[in-house]
Amino acid sequence: MDALLMLLIGVVTALVLFTVLATAAFFLLGSGLPPVSKGVVAFFHPFADGGGGGERVLWCAVKAVQDAAPKAQVAIYAREGLTSEALLRDAEARFNVRIERPVQIVPLRRTHLVLPERYPRLTLVRQALGSVGLGLEGLRQLVPEVYIDTTGWAFPYPWAARAGARVVAYVHYPTISSDMIHRVWSGTATYNNDSDIAESPVKTSLKLLYYRAMALWYGLAGTACSAVMANSSWTRDHIRNLWSWGKPPALVYPPCDTTELQRLPLDRKLKQLYLVSVAQFRPEKNHLLQLQALAAAKRAAGPTLQGQAVRDAKLVFGQAVRDAKLVFVGGCRGEDDRRRLEALQAAAEELGVAGSVEWVVNAPFSDLRSLLGGAVGGLHSMTDEHFGISVVEYMAAGVVPIAHNSAGPKQDIVQPLPLEGGGEQPTGFLATSVEEYAEAITRVLTMDQRERLRIAAAAQQQAGRFSTERFLADFTALVGPLLPK
Template sequence: MTNSALGAHWIGTMDSLLLVLLITLSAIALVTAAATFAFFTLASALPRLRKGVVAFFHPFADGGGGGERVLWCAVKAVQDASPTSQVAIYVREGVTAEQLVADAMSRFNIRIEKPIQVIPLRRTHLVQPERYPRFTLLRQALGSVGLGLEALRQLVPEVYIDTTGWAFPYPFAWWAGSRVVAYVHYPTISSDMLGRVWSGTATYNNDADIAESPVKTAVKLLYYHAVALWYGMCGCVTAVTCVNSSWTRDHIQRMWFTRRPPLLVYPPVDTSELLQLPLDRKLKQLYLVSVNQFRPEKNHRLQLEAFALAKRGAGPTLQGQAVREAKLKFIGGCRHADDRARLEALQRYAQELGLEGCVEWIVNAPFSELKLLLGGAVGGLHTMTDEHFGISVVEYMAAGVVPIAHNSAGPRQDIVRPVLDDEGCEQVTGFLATTAEEFAEAITRVLTMDQRERLKIAAAAQRQATRFSTERFLQDFNAAVAPVMPR
């Protein structure tokens, strides 16, 4: 291409970018005006506030993940701190209060002794990402507004507590008179997401087709910044903002226009029973565990690839034999048909990698079975990039299972941190990795390490895990929300 042709090409590209910018800014202005009109129209139709009611927005409260553990511990904390308050939960239609209470006990070992009220939601499909193949973030945000309005049309509580991260309905609850409390697990949009789009990095939420196109990248950046502005404005109406990790706190401080700094309240991990498991266990069969819901961001494929890589690299020695004979047990929850399809795809992938005899799948296991499985494991895998916290990593550590976690966000900043031993020296509490090769190396090290070294790491990990107990959460969460609870 000649210099003149090259110059014409770049001029054409810049003209296209400017045109896209003008169109996008005009569209944003029109959407803002329409949204303002819609907000006041919809908010004025909400019913009167009900005094003495604390309502939790958690549409999938019957799920089996870490977010649901936070929900039930928060419910218990509110009932203990404000005994006269009526607790309600906005949850998908078809789920009963009795089912939820029984589920909290069987899955999380959390006893809810006082009655709760269920507010059924028919349109939970509005926040399912699978429904929106394009403009997922914006359409999910709008869907969360629709779902939030469905909830508030049935009940406007004195205190509205969101434990899911959907901030976009907050202004409606605030306008109707509720005091809004947010417990943020993961920012809906973060500066990391914006950075990946800006740098042209292809990820699960930034297609290669967009990453390779300057025009499409510019449009997506404008789109993300518009949603980020909306997100930040919604955050400004909260009376109390709690976050689950240092990483989340840093992002919320940058994204939300809050008058008060977010309060760091580590999520509750049932460490009390896990800490009772013996460290010096009889290891008849070496195995690793992976405790994660079967969701795409958990990146189970990387775990399978790393495990297969470790086995292929095992030598002819006794240590190599230990790696070849080791098993990997996946323990996870399936929420719906998409999760089950994802699980079946992972099972097929394990067969393709030659792991069919070395991998087990345990789905929707109760706490009692989880405890038994953790009690016999030597290592635990975690591979999610930018995991906001990582409850499963803490569970590994509390149970004396050596964690092998992704080197980012919560695990790196808060959890898998060195502790001081009795002599004042730093003792590692686990391993961090990013690539399949790094994970495979850590897997091999954990499976082949001397028993005394494993016990030292496991003991240090248990000490670190005590920072994230249920008792600590109840104490910190109560202190955070006490000023806004019904009198």
């Protein structure tokens, strides 16, 4: 038995002991934290400047709290160096969300404790312990009357609750899920289950034990909540199972700026056919799959047209695919994201599609709106994406989505609309493999304009279910009774 196996056994044993002993000591001895600051609502969101869908949820939730409780002081536990003024400007520029009153920033110096790249092995348990340390760093400075987590780090919840705060969780993605456990059980190699473990029955058994211990700890942490929200049917089902002892989760779809994007015309002038891909440059977003699919679609498209006399329809369609571009629009949170971006740019060169790819980094909302206004299709390739705000943004803008056939996009978003008299109108395409993505890319780039308009109109109608207005109403209905009076 090698050192890794011994380490796994030791960590699993230590985790179980830590959970039992720490919980017992916690409730018997007290929290040792300062008294509750009445009238304060604090959001735990260490990387509030991240620029992703989670940050849009944060700022819309802040707006909902300020509207529902005008006299409450809103605070955000965020990484050291961020200022309220800069964050509020960024919220308006990037997400079109205007926050009327200033917020207090509770600075966190040890945000590195929750970064996955810090822990190449046993990432889950070490990040979980890091989140407890980071949560306690914030709570030692301020214990609010209401503690709202919008990041998914559940492990500090019991400490906040024991200190006297009412805890609210908005869960984007379960830290551990039955899908993750199933992939380990089935021996599937993925970004969170490398082939060395997937191919070893002994290591697989130990990792299953590790995951189940984590699920137990996660479930115990969830019982500290006074209210729980999940952002999709997929997430709600997992949280309902994992947090079965606590409050049942309510389904509150995340806020998407569908109102602004729905003003974009469906029948647009297409000077240059292009696809967009909107996602932060993180490994789970699987941008490489999109590059591989684009390359496959272009290889299958046939030769470039020569002259004006060619009338073969396949060649005409092929030329549309060969001329099309893919525009990546994403945020870089730090040096690791920038290195991933550089690796993707190198991969585009190797695949022979660098000349057909553009990169737009940390774009403001106005630039995103302009790009969506001219795109014909939008790519999304994350497996088990909890929801998929970018997919909704595509649909609201009249961009035909090509999304991964799992979780949020599959269960909630890319759903066909029933037609009068029977039948269904597709609102986009779902894919899993490189070949399926390449086929969908070709279909979107070469489809008849009338067919594209029918799909785009149905997609836009479907996107209306996920508006900012609906989020504000649903969030306020659940959280409003818990806010300071």
